[in-house]
Amino acid sequence: MLVQIQVNTDHNVPGGEKLASYVKTDLENSLSRFGGWLTRVEVHLSDNGGTKPEEKKCVIEARPGAKPPVAVTHHATTVDDAYAGAAHKVKSVLDSLHSRAHDHKGGESIRHMAAPENPEQVGVIENEGQVQASH
Numbered sequence: 001m002l003v004q005i006q007v008n009t010d011h012n013v014p015g016g017e018k019l020a021s022y023v024k025t026d027l028e029n030s031l032s033r034f035g036g037w038l039t040r041v042e043v044h045l046s047d048n049g050g051t052k053p054e055e056k057k058c059v060i061e062a063r064p065g066a067k068p069p070v071a072v073t074h075h076a077t078t079v080d081d082a083y084a085g086a087a088h089k090v091k092s093v094l095d096s097l098h099s100r101a102h103d104h105k106g107g108e109s110i111r112h113m114a115a116p117e118n119p120e121q122v123g124v125i126e127n128e129g130q131v132q133a134s135h
Contacts, residue, residue: 003031003038012047013056013079019045023083030091031062034098039063043086045079058086062094070097 005027007020015022023043031038044059054075061071070093074085 003028003035003041005041005043007043008045010046012049013045015079019079026087027060030087031094034064034094037064037098038094039065041090043083045083047079056082058082060086060090062090064094064097067097070094 005024007023009015009019013019023045027041027043031041040063042061044057044061046057046059048055048057054077056077056079057073057075058079059071059073061069063069070090072086072089072093074082074089076082076085
């Protein structure tokens with residue numbers, strides 16, 4: 001994957017380089033189909049250290065080429081769960097965006113279809129051995 005992945009953690013998140021390495025490897029694998037389309041992915045992991053149980057947060061911002069960046073956020077009780085939730089969300093969002101950009105209505109556009117082999121047959125329908133011009 002040629003996309004640049006940057007992992008940022010605040011001072012309350014344990015794991016350091018091991019966590020960053022895991023996140024990079026996991027995102028490279030899960031987002032590999034978007035390799036030529038994505039330019040950059042940033043991951044921000046934080047622990048607000050408050051009294052609420054879901055104080056761990058992961059924000060993933062992905063930058064698809066020629067499109068505005070997309071960002072997802074997931075809150076959880078652990079850093080691992082916050083990352084896993086955000087990774088699932090960003091993959092889902094990118095699947096949707098990529099499909100809309102590349103797979104219009106589930107098939108190829110008429111602009112990308114091959115030209116007919118016999119141009120004289122354009123608009124002609126065969127019906128039980130008889131040839132009729134279509135209207």
